[in-house]
Amino acid sequence: MRLSKLFGKTQREVPADAETVSHQLLLKAGMIHQVAAGIYSYLPLGLRVIKKIADIIRDEMDKAGGQELMMPVLQPLELWQQTGRDLAFGKGLFTLSDRRERKLCLGPTHEEVITELVRYNVQSYRDLPLLLYQIQTKFRDEPRPRGGLIRMREFTMKDLYSFDTDEDGLNQSYNKMLQAYQNIYTRCGLPTLLVEADSGAIGGKESHEFMVITKGGEDEIIYCDNCRYAANAEKAESAKGKLEPEELLSLEEVATPGAGTIEQVSDFLKIPKSHTLKAVFYIANGKLVFVTIRGDIEVNEVKLKNALGCIDLRLATEAEVIKAGIVAGAASPIGIKGIKIIADDSITSGTNFVAGANKPETHLKNVNCPRDFKADLMTDIAQAHAGEKCPRCGSELLSTRGIEVGHIFKLGTFLSEKLGALFVDDNGVSYPIIMGCYGIGLDRLLAAAIEQNYDEKGIIWPMSIAPYHIYLCPLHQENPEVEAAAENLYADLEAQGLEVLFDDRKESPGVKFNDADLLGIPIRVTISPRTLEKSSAEIKKRSEKEAQLVPLEEVAEKLKKLIRD
RNA sequence: CGGGGUGUAGCGCAGGAGGUAGCGCGCAUGGUUUGGGACCAUGAGGUCGGCGGUUCAAAUCCGCCCACCCCGACCA
Numbered sequence: 001m002r003l004s005k006l007f008g009k010t011q012r013e014v015p016a017d018a019e020t021v022s023h024q025l026l027l028k029a030g031m032i033h034q035v036a037a038g039i040y041s042y043l044p045l046g047l048r049v050i051k052k053i054a055d056i057i058r059d060e061m062d063k064a065g066g067q068e069l070m071m072p073v074l075q076p077l078e079l080w081q082q083t084g085r086d087l088a089f090g091k092g093l094f095t096l097s098d099r100r101e102r103k104l105c106l107g108p109t110h111e112e113v114i115t116e117l118v119r120y121n122v123q124s125y126r127d128l129p130l131l132l133y134q135i136q137t138k139f140r141d142e143p144r145p146r147g148g149l150i151r152m153r154e155f156t157m158k159d160l161y162s163f164d165t166d167e168d169g170l171n172q173s174y175n176k177m178l179q180a181y182q183n184i185y186t187r188c189g190l191p192t193l194l195v196e197a198d199s200g201a202i203g204g205k206e207s208h209e210f211m212v213i214t215k216g217g218e219d220e221i222i223y224c225d226n227c228r229y230a231a232n233a234e235k236a237e238s239a240k241g242k243l244e245p246e247e248l249l250s251l252e253e254v255a256t257p258g259a260g261t262i263e264q265v266s267d268f269l270k271i272p273k274s275h276t277l278k279a280v281f282y283i284a285n286g287k288l289v290f291v292t293i294r295g296d297i298e299v300n301e302v303k304l305k306n307a308l309g310c311i312d313l314r315l316a317t318e319a320e321v322i323k324a325g326i327v328a329g330a331a332s333p334i335g336i337k338g339i340k341i342i343a344d345d346s347i348t349s350g351t352n353f354v355a356g357a358n359k360p361e362t363h364l365k366n367v368n369c370p371r372d373f374k375a376d377l378m379t380d381i382a383q384a385h386a387g388e389k390c391p392r393c394g395s396e397l398l399s400t401r402g403i404e405v406g407h408i409f410k411l412g413t414f415l416s417e418k419l420g421a422l423f424v425d426d427n428g429v430s431y432p433i434i435m436g437c438y439g440i441g442l443d444r445l446l447a448a449a450i451e452q453n454y455d456e457k458g459i460i461w462p463m464s465i466a467p468y469h470i471y472l473c474p475l476h477q478e479n480p481e482v483e484a485a486a487e488n489l490y491a492d493l494e495a496q497g498l499e500v501l502f503d504d505r506k507e508s509p510g511v512k513f514n515d516a517d518l519l520g521i522p523i524r525v526t527i528s529p530r531t532l533e534k535s536s537a538e539i540k541k542r543s544e545k546e547a548q549l550v551p552l553e554e555v556a557e558k559l560k561k562l563i564r565d
Numbered sequence: 566c567g568g569g570g571u572g573u574a575g576c577g578c579a580g581g582a583g584g585u586a587g588c589g590c591g592c593a594u595g596g597u598u599u600g601g602g603a604c605c606a607u608g609a610g611g612u613c614g615g616c617g618g619u620u621c622a623a624a625u626c627c628g629c630c631c632a633c634c635c636c637g638a639c640c641a
Binding site: 013014015017018019034037090091092151199202314439441444457478507508509514528538 | 578591601602632633634636637641
């Protein structure tokens with residue numbers, strides 16, 4: 001490709017609203033253009049990268065036994081209502097009506113459509129297992145698009161769905177995908193960390209995310225260096241520590257003037273926060289719930305939401321709490337009626353806690369569960385933090401940030417049951433098909449690749465996904481010998497099938513070198529009167545400082561070798 | 566949805582005691598240049614985010630709205 005003809009210019013100054021490195025560089029390099037918040041056009045260079053990523057993904061999906069198909073973006077809302085996931089996605093779902101007022105939505109993902117398709121095509125265990133995938137545009141009305149390609153409202157995703165007859169099969173499919181994903185990231189030059197994850201609106205039981213570790217990442221990861229435990233902070237657990245058990249003492253009221261928060265109560269009574277019970281009120285699907293947890297621990301709302309099985313969850317306002325007859329600042333789980341009590345399992349890790357008395361400025365000492373109150377649900381709803389102990393091995397937990405570049409889920413049968421995707425086994429008995437789903441965001445993968453590979457001059461593409469392999473850069477183009485040598489070399493390299501970006505512009509050396517660096521093309525080939533004196537061209541890798549002179553007739557071979565390695 | 570910020574030429578910004586808009590980069594033409602974003606000259610390019618109000622007069626003052634960015638909520 002001749003740079004003089006290439007659509008898309010490099011910018012000297014970055015648009016001010018870009019803050020993330022990948023966003024800035026993509027704009028500066030003229031690879032993307034913003035159309036609206038979270039909506040972008042790809043220019044030719046950017047699109048070439050997306051295509052290369054797509055090729056790698058296809059190759060690995062096919063090798064793992066996947067079959068590619070394509071499903072529509074436009075979907076009947078009714079299909080989503082059948083599984084109830086229209087509610088799970090809530091406002092994240094883009095909806096619209098057709099001319100007959102039939103409700104449609106733009107697919108945020110394709111489980112419903114593919115399950116319906118599989119129901120039609122699969123009747124017998126003989127048709128299974130099945131791995132089907134597509135690379136398709138998805139639409140999600142994100143509350144806050146951000147970071148350029150990192151969180152978009154319209155994006156491209158590879159989604160594969162597995163269909164199996166039993167758990168074993170699901171596990172095999174899952175492991176195949178896990179391996180294929182590792183291969184994809186390796187081939188894209190991206191080190192990733194596999195972490196346990198929450199499955200969110202997709203649903204299902206077990207899921208893992210692939211994280212590219214980077215400071216600006218959206219997700220917090222809690223991990224253990226010792227035993228390799230790693231989980232998204234939404235899901236992470238930590239050992240809460242057993243407090244020394246004491247003899248159960250009887251309840252005792254104590255005046256706590258002016259003390260409403262855990263901090264104030266523990267200061268006032270001179271006890272550690274871990275000896276108090278915190279009360280937090282939420283509105284879950286419109287209903288007030290009482291959440292209690294040890295005073296030194298915070299509630300993890302994702303876990304709470306999962307425990308409650310609710311779609312809407314928010315903190316209750318003080319007015320809502322008071323209206324329910326509860327004394328804010330001294331709320332007590334004892335004697336509560338008509339309100340669901342959810343307890344974190346940490347409240348059984350000690351004894352004789354201090355909790356509210358449901359009287360103004362009064363607390364109760366020696367509160368014990370289940371002696372004094374019963375929780376409707378007792379489970380882990382605690383937020384884990386770095387510095388706490390690993391739930392597996394007891395070492396200290398660490399924390400870092402990452403970009404989620406892939407997410408795989410064991411879905412189970414909830415979708416196939418609701419949509420009637422059944423198969424008959426060898427005894428002629430019907431069962432729902434067991435499903436899994438596996439997603440990779442291509443745009444985000446591209447952005448993550450930049451976050452991982454850049455310097456102050458620009459992008460440094462890994463060879464496998466670089467838009468072009470070679471940047472051919474003649475200097476002093478008015479010099480007929482340079483012109484001829486560059487044109488010859490360009491024609492020769494193109495004829496040999498190499499991917500060359502030929503900077504045939506009449507620009508100064510500084511401009512050309514800076515653009516070459518900004519665009520991040522892995523190999524730069526410079527031809528100038530100086531190199532031609534030695535009948536050579538200069539070859540320099542983007543990732544290295546040193547250049548070398550190579551005789552013109554050896555250049556093609558040398559480049560092929562560099563690209564191969 | 567809450568908090569903060571920004572909207573003036575393609576990009577980055579200045580202006581703002583109210584009087585009809587400027588700089589740098591980029592772009593066009595001509596010339597001189599060329600191993601790390603050259604220089605000179607000439608030129609094109611603007612509903613000052615939108616609507617309404619105040620005023621003889623609004624980019625500037627007032628009100629409402631919109632868009633975009635950042636933090637949070639939420640979300641894959």
